[in-house]
Amino acid sequence: MSAPAGEAEKKEAEWKPRHNPWLIAFVVTMAAFMEILDTTIVNVSLPHIAGSLSSTYDDATWTLTSYLVANGIVLTISGWLGKLFGRKLYFMVCIAMFTVTSFLCGISTSLGELILFRLLQGFFGGGLQPNQQSIILDVFPPEKRAAAFGLTAIAAVVGPVLGPTLGGWITDNYSWRWIFFINVPFGILTTVAVGFLVEDPPWAKKRHEPIDVIGISLITLGFGCLEVMVDRGEDDDWFGSNFICIMAALAAIGLIGAVTWLLRAKRPAVNLRVFKDRNFAVATFLMGAMGALLYSAAIVVPQFAQQVMGYTATLSGLVLSPGGIAVIFLIPIVGRLMTFMSIRSVIALGFGLMGIALFWSAHLVPTLDFRHLVMFRMSQTACLAFLFVPLSTIAYATLPREMNADASALFSMVRNFFGSLSISAATALITERRQAHQSDMVHWMTPFHQPYNEYLAQGKQVMLDHNQPMRADALAMRHLYTDFAQQVAMLAYNEAFMIFGIAAFCVVPFCFLLTPIKSGGGARGGAH
Numbered sequence: 001m002s003a004p005a006g007e008a009e010k011k012e013a014e015w016k017p018r019h020n021p022w023l024i025a026f027v028v029t030m031a032a033f034m035e036i037l038d039t040t041i042v043n044v045s046l047p048h049i050a051g052s053l054s055s056t057y058d059d060a061t062w063t064l065t066s067y068l069v070a071n072g073i074v075l076t077i078s079g080w081l082g083k084l085f086g087r088k089l090y091f092m093v094c095i096a097m098f099t100v101t102s103f104l105c106g107i108s109t110s111l112g113e114l115i116l117f118r119l120l121q122g123f124f125g126g127g128l129q130p131n132q133q134s135i136i137l138d139v140f141p142p143e144k145r146a147a148a149f150g151l152t153a154i155a156a157v158v159g160p161v162l163g164p165t166l167g168g169w170i171t172d173n174y175s176w177r178w179i180f181f182i183n184v185p186f187g188i189l190t191t192v193a194v195g196f197l198v199e200d201p202p203w204a205k206k207r208h209e210p211i212d213v214i215g216i217s218l219i220t221l222g223f224g225c226l227e228v229m230v231d232r233g234e235d236d237d238w239f240g241s242n243f244i245c246i247m248a249a250l251a252a253i254g255l256i257g258a259v260t261w262l263l264r265a266k267r268p269a270v271n272l273r274v275f276k277d278r279n280f281a282v283a284t285f286l287m288g289a290m291g292a293l294l295y296s297a298a299i300v301v302p303q304f305a306q307q308v309m310g311y312t313a314t315l316s317g318l319v320l321s322p323g324g325i326a327v328i329f330l331i332p333i334v335g336r337l338m339t340f341m342s343i344r345s346v347i348a349l350g351f352g353l354m355g356i357a358l359f360w361s362a363h364l365v366p367t368l369d370f371r372h373l374v375m376f377r378m379s380q381t382a383c384l385a386f387l388f389v390p391l392s393t394i395a396y397a398t399l400p401r402e403m404n405a406d407a408s409a410l411f412s413m414v415r416n417f418f419g420s421l422s423i424s425a426a427t428a429l430i431t432e433r434r435q436a437h438q439s440d441m442v443h444w445m446t447p448f449h450q451p452y453n454e455y456l457a458q459g460k461q462v463m464l465d466h467n468q469p470m471r472a473d474a475l476a477m478r479h480l481y482t483d484f485a486q487q488v489a490m491l492a493y494n495e496a497f498m499i500f501g502i503a504a505f506c507v508v509p510f511c512f513l514l515t516p517i518k519s520g521g522g523a524r525g526g527a528h
Contacts, residue, residue: 019197021139025148027193031095032132033155034186035125038102039067039416040163040298045176052176055111058235065231066115067122068420072223074126075413077216079134079405080269087131087405088200092191094127099187106180129156129416130408137396137404138201146338146393150331153388156415157381158324160298165317172314212269215261219269222254223417230424234431271406274399282513283395284411286347288418289507290387293354293500295419296426297361297380300496303430304364305373308489319373323381330385343394348511350386351504357383358501362494366486394514426496433492441488 017024042049042063050060074081082090101121108114133152140148170178229247236244262268275281298320305316338346357379364376392411399407 015201017139018199021144021148024139024197025136025151027190027197028091028132028135029151029155030186031091031190031194032128032152033159034183034190035098035128036155036159037163037166038121038125038183039071040160041167041179042067045167045171045179048171048176049111049114053108053111053114059111061231061235062111062115063118065228066119067125068231069224069227070119070122071126072227072413072417072420073220074123075130075416076219076223076409077269078127078130079271079407079409080212081127082131082134082405086200087134088194088198090127091131091135091198092194094124094131095187095191095194097124098128099184099191102180102183102187106177129412130405133392133408133412134405135198137401137408142397145396146335146389149389149392150335152392153331153385154324154328156388157294157327157384160295160419162321162324164302165314165321168312168314168317172312210267212265212267215258215265215269218254218258218261220254222251222256222258225254226251227417227420230421234424234428238428270409271403272410274403274407274410277399277403278513279398279515280395280407280411282510283391284414286351286387286507286510287391287395287411288414289351289503289510290384290391291415291417291419292422292425293358293504294381294384296422296500297358297377297497299423300426300430300493301373301377301380303427304489304493308486308493309368309373315370319370319377320381322374323378326378326382327385330382331389334385334389338390338393342516343390343397344511344514344516346386346390347394347514348508350383350390351507351511353386354380354383355501355504355508358497358504362497362501364490364494364497366490398515426500429496429499430492433495434488437488437491441484 046060046063049063050056053060078090084090085093098121101117101124104117105114105121108117136148136152137145167179170176170182225247229244229251232247233244238244239248259272262270262272275284301319302311302316305311305319311319334346341349357376360379361376395411396404396407
């Protein structure tokens, strides 16, 4: 070993952040939280956006699709971009431009402008989560990462939960434009704080990186088309649409080509060899499963509250909020639990509890009150405290630190992509099960079925008792149809929660493929 090389390694081993690691973690997590919030805050405001910009609701959904497309692509290659520009500079550029594009979204005068600025917002926002995770990995030693990832978990779990609530409240009380303007002061403060507190360790400084044009092009094609297919599939009748079929074919070509190229290239845009580490590969799969369950249940609960129970957008969002509070209180408890249980056991416990919570949630009834709906959702969300921190801890425990940037990018991308996929899948599942139950139950809606005649007669008598003799038949039939539609919806939503619960239980055996280590232990290459 040459003297300069030995001296460089000594400097790397001795490197420590100049500022308090917890202050650094808080600042970079605030930046990531801002971006995570924007993935869901727009959802409940789409009708207002469509009306304000004189467009249809269907066209307005492209503001979501454009963001997810750009975000998914950049998430994958953010590690390479960090090496190209230097992590700190790239992170600051992402925050600053995310703030600028948020302001431009707020002042948009047409739907085309808003879609373009949302595309740019997603492009710069895609670099925030992976870089936040990489910075935390560098400033904390392995034995303290679990506690640090607790802060990350609050942003990753509470962000999607708080988004619809905050978006609905802002839109109802002010204007949809303020869901973008709210980012501006936070973005400015975070940019300044990152510039002052964060520094690049020796292994994360700017260095010459050849541009992998083929790899980046294939990733862009694959993930861009896949995000469009997933996000637009339900509206366009999935594979009944030529557009969706073309997107699926291009996505397959892009992703298969990208994997093949990235595994063979000498200097790939993304180093897929991180998946050779068993803990990282299994933890990434489990994080994807957690993301799917988190986002699918998060979309189904407010949908049920609004469409079946008649809640407003703000009230349905409030159903989700207490779950985020439960996670915040449980994270320190889970941290203590990890000190005397193996991490894989904690993760298995988390998925098991989530399965039980989802099975319990499959008891929706027409007379369900707000408190019980909140309890159902809290039980689902609380389980995430047993998953996010342990998975984030064990994923990097045995990885060499020079792979942290690529690993963080892939880890965040899988969680977000599985989450996006699950939203479309959950919506399609509810629609399909409603149609199936309606088709099955309609056979009993006939005068040849005595309970049908009795129910209709009771409804007619109620109308007569309320002095409605002229409209008794019509009103009784309308009341019966309302009850019928509600029963169909109840069956569909209960069945969906049962399916989600089965999926959670099916994931439990995979937890034991992880290497059994305790918090802070077993770090082969992650120690600094």
